[in-house]
Amino acid sequence: MKTGITLVASAAAGMGATQIPDMKKNSSAVSRTSLKTLRAIPTSCEQCPAGCGLIAYLNGERLVQLLGNPSHPNNQGGICAKGIAGLNLVNDPERLLFPLKRIGPRGGGQWSKITWDEAYSILSRRIEQMMSKGNLNEFIIDKGREDPLLERFITALGTAPVLDRLSLKNLNRDTAFVSMIESPYLIEDVGKSRTILNFGANPYANHDYFIGFARRLVHSRVEKGARLITFDVRMSETAAKSDAWYPLKAGTDAIVALSMARVIVEKGLADQEFMKKNTNSPLPVLKDHLSQYTLQKAAMVSGLRAEDIERLAVEFATQKPSVALFGGGVTDHIHGSQNARCIALLNWLIGNLEQEGGLFFPRFIEKSQPRAPWQKSSGPKPDQIKATLDLQKLGNRIDTYFAYLSNPAYDDLDCRSTVKLLKNEKKVPFLVAMDTHLTETAFLADMVLPAATYLESWGLKSAPSLEGVPILNLRQPVVSLLSTAEVLRLPGFEVGKLIEPVFRPKGEAKEIGNLCLELARRIGDRVSKSLPFKDTQDYIAQEVLTFPALKSQGGLKILKREGMWFSPQKDSRHSAAKYSSRRKNKVKIYAEAWRQKGLSPWPEYHPLRKPEEETEDEFILTTFKSSLSSKGTSNSKWAREILHENRLWMNREIAKELGIQNGDKVQVSSSVGTLIIRVLTTSRIHPKSLAIAEGFGHNAIGKIAKAERFSSSDQDTRLLWWEKEGPGVNPNEIIERKTDSIGGGLGSKDTLVRVKKL
Amino acid sequence: MKKKAIRYAMLFDLRKCIGCHACAVACKSENNVPLGVWRSWVKKVEKGQYPNSKEFFLPLVCNNCEKPICVTVCPVWASIRRPDGIVYIDPHRCIGCRYCMAACPYGVRYINPLKKIAEKCYWCHHRVDAGLKPACVMACPTDAIIFGDLEDPESEVAKSVTKNAVQVIKPEIGTAPHTFYIGLDIAAVEAKQERER
Numbered sequence: 001m002k003t004g005i006t007l008v009a010s011a012a013a014g015m016g017a018t019q020i021p022d023m024k025k026n027s028s029a030v031s032r033t034s035l036k037t038l039r040a041i042p043t044s045c046e047q048c049p050a051g052c053g054l055i056a057y058l059n060g061e062r063l064v065q066l067l068g069n070p071s072h073p074n075n076q077g078g079i080c081a082k083g084i085a086g087l088n089l090v091n092d093p094e095r096l097l098f099p100l101k102r103i104g105p106r107g108g109g110q111w112s113k114i115t116w117d118e119a120y121s122i123l124s125r126r127i128e129q130m131m132s133k134g135n136l137n138e139f140i141i142d143k144g145r146e147d148p149l150l151e152r153f154i155t156a157l158g159t160a161p162v163l164d165r166l167s168l169k170n171l172n173r174d175t176a177f178v179s180m181i182e183s184p185y186l187i188e189d190v191g192k193s194r195t196i197l198n199f200g201a202n203p204y205a206n207h208d209y210f211i212g213f214a215r216r217l218v219h220s221r222v223e224k225g226a227r228l229i230t231f232d233v234r235m236s237e238t239a240a241k242s243d244a245w246y247p248l249k250a251g252t253d254a255i256v257a258l259s260m261a262r263v264i265v266e267k268g269l270a271d272q273e274f275m276k277k278n279t280n281s282p283l284p285v286l287k288d289h290l291s292q293y294t295l296q297k298a299a300m301v302s303g304l305r306a307e308d309i310e311r312l313a314v315e316f317a318t319q320k321p322s323v324a325l326f327g328g329g330v331t332d333h334i335h336g337s338q339n340a341r342c343i344a345l346l347n348w349l350i351g352n353l354e355q356e357g358g359l360f361f362p363r364f365i366e367k368s369q370p371r372a373p374w375q376k377s378s379g380p381k382p383d384q385i386k387a388t389l390d391l392q393k394l395g396n397r398i399d400t401y402f403a404y405l406s407n408p409a410y411d412d413l414d415c416r417s418t419v420k421l422l423k424n425e426k427k428v429p430f431l432v433a434m435d436t437h438l439t440e441t442a443f444l445a446d447m448v449l450p451a452a453t454y455l456e457s458w459g460l461k462s463a464p465s466l467e468g469v470p471i472l473n474l475r476q477p478v479v480s481l482l483s484t485a486e487v488l489r490l491p492g493f494e495v496g497k498l499i500e501p502v503f504r505p506k507g508e509a510k511e512i513g514n515l516c517l518e519l520a521r522r523i524g525d526r527v528s529k530s531l532p533f534k535d536t537q538d539y540i541a542q543e544v545l546t547f548p549a550l551k552s553q554g555g556l557k558i559l560k561r562e563g564m565w566f567s568p569q570k571d572s573r574h575s576a577a578k579y580s581s582r583r584k585n586k587v588k589i590y591a592e593a594w595r596q597k598g599l600s601p602w603p604e605y606h607p608l609r610k611p612e613e614e615t616e617d618e619f620i621l622t623t624f625k626s627s628l629s630s631k632g633t634s635n636s637k638w639a640r641e642i643l644h645e646n647r648l649w650m651n652r653e654i655a656k657e658l659g660i661q662n663g664d665k666v667q668v669s670s671s672v673g674t675l676i677i678r679v680l681t682t683s684r685i686h687p688k689s690l691a692i693a694e695g696f697g698h699n700a701i702g703k704i705a706k707a708e709r710f711s712s713s714d715q716d717t718r719l720l721w722w723e724k725e726g727p728g729v730n731p732n733e734i735i736e737r738k739t740d741s742i743g744g745g746l747g748s749k750d751t752l753v754r755v756k757k758l
Numbered sequence: 759m760k761k762k763a764i765r766y767a768m769l770f771d772l773r774k775c776i777g778c779h780a781c782a783v784a785c786k787s788e789n790n791v792p793l794g795v796w797r798s799w800v801k802k803v804e805k806g807q808y809p810n811s812k813e814f815f816l817p818l819v820c821n822n823c824e825k826p827i828c829v830t831v832c833p834v835w836a837s838i839r840r841p842d843g844i845v846y847i848d849p850h851r852c853i854g855c856r857y858c859m860a861a862c863p864y865g866v867r868y869i870n871p872l873k874k875i876a877e878k879c880y881w882c883h884h885r886v887d888a889g890l891k892p893a894c895v896m897a898c899p900t901d902a903i904i905f906g907d908l909e910d911p912e913s914e915v916a917k918s919v920t921k922n923a924v925q926v927i928k929p930e931i932g933t934a935p936h937t938f939y940i941g942l943d944i945a946a947v948e949a950k951q952e953r954e955r
Contacts, residue, residue: 030888032789037888065787067896078899081783204776211899214776218900222773237777240813247809626954627778638783641793647955651808680955683811684804693955719793719871 027070029057041501042069042563044461044473046145046454047082047632049166050074050210051463053563054083056455056478063087063455063479069563073467074212081628081639083211088636089436090455090479090506093712094702096438097507100448106431107423107444116508119449120515124522126400126430127157131523136160138399140391144406144631148460149513149531149539153520156530161396163385165406170208172336172745173326174380179337179591180344181353183361184380187464188325190226191216192357195315195322198230199253199343200329204237205627207327212466227319229312231256232329233622234649234691235684247686250620250749252302253330254342255605259298260313261342262290264349269317274351281589289602301607303686317350321357329622334608334750337743341591341603348587364462365470365547365567382744387412387737389421400430404512405451405631409440410698413735413748414672419444434512437635440700451512452505453632455479458513458536460543463564470567472550474540474559477503511536599742608750619690621670621753623731629695635702637716644707646728647680649691650755655681660757667756670734676758677729690753696728764842765936766881767908768892769915769924770817772941774902777802777815784897785819788882795868797879798894803949814946817903819894820845820866820879821927821935828858828867836876843936846880849873863931881905908936 029038038057045052045066053072057065066084070077089095099119104110130136141154142163154160167174174184190196190213203213220226221243230242231253239245248256264270265287275283295306316322324346330339352358385391388408391398401422412418422428422444433442434449442448459475482502487493490502505511513536520528533539544556550565559565595601608620626643633639648668650660660666662681667674668690677692685691698705707727709720738747777800785791785798801816826845829837836851837858847858852875859867859876867878882892886905890896895903906915918924918940925942926935 028888028890030884030890032884035884035888065893067784067893068899075899077896078901079780079784079897080899081779084780084783084787084897087787205778214778215900218774218776218902222771235811235813237813237815240815241776245809245811627776637793638786642779642782643954645953645955653808682804683806683808684813685808687808715872716793721794 027055027067029065029067031059031064038064041476041478042474042561043455043478044069044072044459044463044475044563045079045083045086046459046475047080047086047630048206048210049208050212051461051473052079052083052211053473054079054086055563058478058481061481061483063090066455068211071562072564073469073471073566074209074463074465076212076215078211078215080211081642082630082633085628085633085636085639086453086455088638089632090453091714092437092635092702092704093714093717094438094635094704095436095506095509096442096448096450097509098450099508102446106425106446109443111448114447116510119447120518120522122447123400123432124519127519127523130399131157131526135397135399138397140396140398140401142388142401142403142406142408144404146461147404147512147516148543149516149533149536150404152530153516153527156520156527161385161391163388163406163408165411167380168384168386168745170331170745171380171382171384172331172333172740172743173340175382175743175745176331176337176340176344178379179594180341180348180588182585185362185464186353186359187362187466188213188323189321189355189357189360189466190323190325191220191466193220193321193323194224194226194357195319196220196226196228197312197316197322197324197346198228198232198238198242199257199324199326200232200331201325201327202232202236202238202329202624203325203327204241206625209464209466216466227315233620233686233689234624236624237627240684246304246308248302248304249686250329250622250689251333251335251339251608252605253326254335254339254603255293255298256302256304256309257324257342257346258290258293258603258605259295259309260316261345261349262287262293263295263310263313264317264346265290267314267317269314270349271351274353275349278351278353279348279587279589280592286589293605301605316346320350321352321355322350323347323352323358329749331743332746332749334738334740334747335606336740336745336747338600338604338606340743342605345589345603348589353587360468362464363468363470364464365472365550365565380744382742384744386739386744386746388418389414389737392421392427398428400432401428403431403433403435403441403445405435407435407439407441407631409444410700410730411732413732413737413746415440415730415732416673434515436509436632437701440698443700449515450507450509452477452509453479456503456505456509457511458540460540460559472547472559472565472567474563474565476560476563477505480504480506513539594742617754618752619688619755620749621668621731621735621751622689622691622749623694623735624691625694629693634695634698635705637704637714637720640704640707641722643693644696644722644727645725646677646693646696646731648677648755649682649685650679651685651687651689652681652683654687655679658755658757660755665758667758668734668753669756670736670751670753672736673734675729675731675734690755692729692731694731697730697733698727762909764910765908766822766843766886767906767915767919767936767938768819768822768881768895769904769918769938769940771902771904771918771922772815772939772943774900775800775815775817776900776902777813778899780897780899781817781819781894781903784893785879788885788893791877792871794871795877797866797877801946801949801951802954803943803946803952805943805945805949814943816942816946817894818864818866818927819881819937821864821933821937822879822881824934824936825932827861827863827931827933831857831861833857840883844880844883844886845878846883847876847878849875849877852876863928863933864935
């Protein structure tokens with residue numbers, strides 16, 4: 001009886017396979033219902049800067065799944081939750097799909113639909129007016145994402161001030177590295193390291209090369225027995241999966257690193273040859289400088305035990321290859337660039353440059369006019385504009401403020417003041433926001449333009465390679481595939497278009513590149529000369545031609561098929577002569593340039609404030625990003641379902657002293673504002689620190705972000721179950737706007753707060 | 759030589775799990791799982807006193823047991839154990855009586871709020887039958903999830919299960935789960951599910 005049923009059921013379940021199927025991670029998928037093979041299109045992800053290779057699976061015309069590209073050398077088929085949740089971003093029923101113009105008062109939420117033609121003429125007229133008056137410096141461009149055509153457009157305009165949110169994030173690190181080795185960053189080869197010291201970075205949840213980096217870290221830990229030691233005020237995902245977690249007082253990583261350096265130098269464990277040949281600071285001089293950083297002092301300041309610091313220093317210098325890496329916990333401070341230099345010093349002491357398991361210069365693909373990677377970017381600009389509010393301080397009059405995928409009304413530190421400025425029609429006469437959703441900033445705008453998502457647009461980027469083999473990533477549209485009938489109805493129909501799939505962004509959304517091209521056309525010669533392209537696809541096709549090696553191998557055709565392309569050089573890490581020649585340039589542990597500016601030339605520890613100024617009831621507020629939060633997932637149902645509310649992390653012992661219980665409401669106040677938030681009592685945080693996750697507490701963007709149930713074309717939105725718990729709070733509302741005076745980056749993890757039980 | 763029967767198994771290497779929820783989201787996307795219910799999820803459990811604190815990540819799916827209680831109790835034979843070990847619910851037979859949900863010691867079954875029938879993880883059998891790996895295995899960024907045929911000594915899962923000490927959840931019930939773990943902590947299994955914040 002039972003077997004009979006089983007057999008029938010097996011047939012019903014669509015199984016009849018007698019052979020053992022070959023189960024490799026490969027890039028194909030079947031429809032769950034019809035069992036048809038799905039169309040697979042390789043592209044690359046842009047939820048975070050890592051640029052992982054993606055495969056988009058289409059069932060007919062519909063995008064149904066996003067998974068990692070197994071042949072991509074960085075992520076090797078792995079993908080994070082954010083990447084998969086990209087599906088929610090394009091299919092979101094609350095997406096902004098039409099250009100809107102404000103009617104009624106600013107921030108009133110009343111809109112009327114306009115055509116793109118109208119939007120173009122409003123924008124181009126304003127730009128032309130500014131040009132004729134010669135005050136283009138009143139056209140502010142606030143960009144949350146890089147785009148080569150936008151870049152060209154800005155350069156062609158000339159004087160428009162730019163707020164570059166992406167470069168701002170790593171400004172302190174970049175300044176520190178440039179002062180030492182003239183490259184804004186280095187790649188840690190963690191896959192081959194044996195000892196890894198991690199200061200305040202959280203590569204298991206959030207990192208510049210997220211998945212690729214985490215993969216290698218996990219691999220070397222589990223398969224090769226590497227030791228990962230994490231110093232952090234909070235037990236991050238990385239700390240939880242480290243061999244040891246050392247909670248230290250916030251902002252004291254530098255003194256721990258310096259006292260470790262002292263141990264390494266005094267015990268004679270430093271790489272003497274490297275220090276002599278490749279750095280500008282001979283050991284005896286450095287020893288003199290480091291003598292002030294005793295173990296006892298470091299232990300007292302950081303709260304760690306002296307013997308632990310000493311043991312780890314010895315382990316780091318002897319169990320090689322080892323590497324010291326750092327992240328936001330080190331750099332997002334008012335002394336962030338100095339902190340970064342102190343951690344970097346540990347790497348130089350053991351000769352960690354262009355060494356397996358150590359640090360490498362990033363490799364990029366060569367264009368036909370070769371440019372070295374350190375010349376690629378113009379380098380960090382510590383004096384760049386850091387926040388919308390800074391514009392006022394600089395005395396800039398604003399005429400038109402253009403925000404592209406940037407949300408200053410939410411993301412800026414002390415964002416309540418930013419909202420006040422943006423609401424002021426005298427100070428910001430015309431605010432344009434181009435975004436995928438009606439964000440907090442777009443809500444205040446005079447005109448809102450629908451932006452195409454990264455899954456609907458073209459892009460070409462040389463991703464920082466973790467294996468040393470330069471990669472070129474192609475981003476191609478995978479949404480929405482037009483049917484044959486729709487292609488036939490296209491205005492510029494060609495027969496060739498029937499063979500290749502044709503995609504169109506949803507609704508009337510447009511790529512920023514196409515917007516720039518059209519504006520340039522309307523403004524005329526001066527600008528349009530530097531943008532001689534038909535559309536973004538045409539730009540990519542011409543850009544591909546500038547890579548000679550790629551051109552000879554099939555150009556855009558191979559890129560479209562594979563989604564990326566490697567350089568033919570096999571192991572560029574060791575063979576490339578230019579990197580070895582680069583090594584001859586000495587590492588500047590003593591930064592002469594800094595001394596000339598009147599700054600301290602040595603890596604030094606600077607406390608946030610003097611110990612005698614500290615009071616008992618103050619905490620240092622730190623923020624963190626979970627593995628699910630990014631701009632693209634703020635209205636994603638799958639990401640929000642897992643994480644929809646943030647709480648104030650507080651050490652359990654301290655909470656007990658204050659009479660606060662898990663889930664209690666408290667008032668957190670800093671010098672710029674107060675927040676009401678529930679407490680999460682935990683053993684995973686330093687007693688003097690409090691932590692709040694970023695990316696919560698939206699009051700715009702969408703109902704999912706705001707935790708409201710609603711009816712829409714997606715039946716899931718009626719099932720939203722976390723209305724009671726609410727959307728959490730936005731920590732940026734109470735974080736003071738402090739910046740590192742040297743590096744220029746934000747000191748977002750230095751705000752002192754008081755807690756009061758409600 | 760007669761070919762041995764296929765017996766699928768899944769192995770979670772918890773040493774490699776970074777608690778990123780990629781498996782949970784990949785599952786939602788692959789199987790169109792509505793909000794409020796889960797076929798695959800990650801339980802995060804905190805343990806210990808500061809500063810000797812610890813956090814465990816425990817990804818959970820259906821154990822696709824060798825002796826599934828849910829199959830035994832189903833009054834309409836909708837829950838079926840396939841010969842290859844995958845426990846499957848026939849959506850056309852299920853009447854949504856929740857008997858299986860009450861019987862399952864692991865709480866992996868749910869009633870689909872839209873279809874009103876019982877559902878659970880079945881290791882993406884539509885993919886497996888086509889020679890593909892389940893969606894969570896494909897997504898896992900650190901290759902912490904291994905899936906394959908336990909009877910094939912050459913398969914990765916068979917090799918890992920032989921090489922490492924593996925555990926199953928609640929072995930005392932005698933359901934013989936075929937979802938294995940490396941580095942399973944009993945405290946993490948027993949702890950109450952807390953929401954991540």
